[in-house]
Amino acid sequence: MLSTAGLLRERHLKVTPQRLAIFHMLSHTNIHPSAEMIYNSLRETHPTMSLATVYKTLDALVKAELVQQINVGEDSFRYDANITSHPHIICTCCHQVFDLEEDALPNLKALVSEKTHFKLSHEQLYFYGVCPDCQGSVH
């Protein structure tokens, strides 16, 4: 198991405090934050870090395949340190984004590639609905 610094070096990315902080934050959260959310959450510990750096860092991490960008249909992207192509489920009430285990669904890739003769690379699967918590609360 490589350290974050090791992972970065492996991809020929220089190890900077900003990159460490962003990757660390992403791998210790399950909220699938947007760039703005990452920026705000690191403001306290890294007050000089700019939003542009957050974007540039995320771009570098996505290109290095250390992080994936997900698009739940909001106005901004969200990021996930889990780079496997797993489905997500989004609560339309509280807007939380949850992971679904990769094996929660049958092997769709095989099905789709058989039907379409595409050479499939990846997929984005999003389910929308109301989470148990929000179902319970009066609105």
Added chain:
Amino acid sequence: MLSTAGLLRERHLKVTPQRLAIFHMLSHTNIHPSAEMIYNSLRETHPTMSLATVYKTLDALVKAELVQQINVGEDSFRYDANITSHPHIICTCCHQVFDLEEDALPNLKALVSEKTHFKLSHEQLYFYGVCPDCQGSVH
């Protein structure tokens, strides 16, 4: 089978040439155009129509549930007159967006709602890969 004008009136939307043209174009294409693409394709026949009108019309049609907005991860939205929640498959080479028949996949909704106890409303399923045509062509 209602005419386009009938469909619009049914939703209390005024029937204008712009709305007819946009809806007609959307229901006779399978390219899942963006607002910009719609605007350009209607330029000849409707030279006075503004891009803002295209956006406002699409917004009205989406709210009226006559059209759906899809988000394949590009910088702009695409639109589809097929409002059923069907999966899409996108060629990462030529950027075409294709429909998959709704029954091409097993019933995932039931599976997911059983696992998560969400009350599911809809889903967005995107598969990415290289289409047969692009596989054949040298790049």
Added chain:
DNA sequence: ATCATTGCAAATGATTTGCATTCGC
């Protein structure tokens, strides 16, 4: 020492908005 990364400010580009004019009903 070199070259990538940072941080600021300015630019971009899709989409939205304000508002006077026009048009559907």
Added chain:
DNA sequence: GCGAATGCAAATCATTTGCAATGAT
């Protein structure tokens, strides 16, 4: 005629870019 829809221009907002200063190797 009334109120909604159009079209223009200006505004917005996420993201990107240019560039000088800084920092990692």
